[in-house]
Ligand SMILES: Nc1ncnc2c1ncn2[C@@H]1O[C@H](COP(=O)(O)OP(=O)(O)O)[C@@H](O)[C@H]1O
């Protein structure tokens with residue numbers, strides 16, 4: 455196994471780059487970070503809409519969320535793969551197909567986590583901000599959301615971790631990411647699939663574990679600073 | 684009486700079938716300290732929450748500085764900047780420092796320069812005896828300290844009138860005094876105050892008027908002297924003996 459790492463660590467990290475396209479862990483990270491960055495604001499928007507006092511806005515956002523949550527991610531990826539080119543008229547790369555599918559999928563799950571966070575904020579917080587003359591939007595932005603997002607940070611972390619792992623589904627539409635790289639290595643070695651895929655698992659695990667520990671350390675330090683421990 | 688800062692004219696409010704404010708009329712003049720008391724569920728909170736439109740009303744008229752609070756075209760965000768509100772549960776923003784809590788309204792709502800807002804905030808914090816806590820977070824403060832910060836926050840927009848909804852009811856007994864002290868000093872500075880409270884010592888000492896409510900009605904609106912020394916209503920007598928029993 456050490457030998458495989460010695461021979462192929464660069465492939466695991468960056469795929470064929472610079473002799474071929476960028477891939478491996480680097481591409482997995484790029485897809486994950488892009489998907490998270492894009493899904494986060496959408497999720498906040500959906501969560502705020504679902505917590506709104508406007509009925510039609512609540513209903514519309516609930517429809518979107520429930521629809522997306524009701525289909526398997528793999529279907530969504532295939533669907534984006536075939537539908538986005540038809541809708542936009544452009545051939546879209548596997549990379550963007552994956553990012554789009556993950557963004558849509560994660561936004562709907564993440565919005566449920568955030569919605570729970572919003573619901574957990576006591577009514578007195580909103581009333582305090584409104585009683586000072588704050589608008590609805592200011593209250594949501596400066597009083598409700600910062601507390602809500604912080605309160606559900608563990609749930610948000612889980613969704614980020616899911617996103618990282620789900621990038622591996624890019625394999626089915628030939629996105630050159632970590633799983634794809636592992637498979638290429640496996641095809642070259644032919645005889646050691648167990649070792650190759652163990653290394654792959656360990657890399658995913660370390661990535662997710664470090665992210666979760668990092669975010670939880672940040673959370674603890676903020677709690678300590680605010681006297682909430 | 685000088686021109687009223689707050690004036691309620693036959694205000695009615697229902698919660699479903701429940702008539703919680705029944706034909707309430709009340710005038711509060713500049714500089715007056717009005718104490719509202721009455722048994723639990725009599726509509727005290729509902730009453731003062733209609734004054735800054737945290738609660739809507741069914742009918743009647745409610746004027747604040749001459750503005751029709753529940754009128755159709757009223758800019759509530761603007762109106763609420765001219766009336767402070769102090770909650771039973773403090774409701775400080777736990778994710779902001781004490782200073783940021785107090786400067787929230789001046790900076791984020793009125794867009795005043797930070798330096799100016801912070802100078803005023805520090806002045807207010809000194810006034811409530813918490814100058815040294817400016818950079819602390821609410822989570823590190825006792826209930827009494829939090830409530831004093833909440834009063835400073837309510838004063839940050841320098842409103843002409845401030846409403847208190849049982850500001851000491853959520854406090855441990857040993858912290859009630861420090862909050863009442865701040866409220867008394869405000870009263871002495873000539874602030875117009877409407878206080879829902881069961882602190883009868885406070886009512887007697889600084890109250891100009893006592894309004895007694897029962898079952899959504901104002902039963903008595905009188906001076907502290909008459910209220911305490913010659914309660915002429917059986918409901919008040921019972922209330923006063925109940926309140927004494929609490930202590
Ligand atoms: N949001 C609400 N929905 C329905 N009924 C309410 C609500 N808030 C208060 N009430 C009822 O209105 C009455 C007056 O309540 P409140 O003003 O809180 O009384 P107080 O502050 O004097 O204890 C009570 O009977 C209470 O149960």
Ligand SMILES: [Mg+2]
Pocket residue numbers: 727728729849
């Ligand atoms: Mg009450």
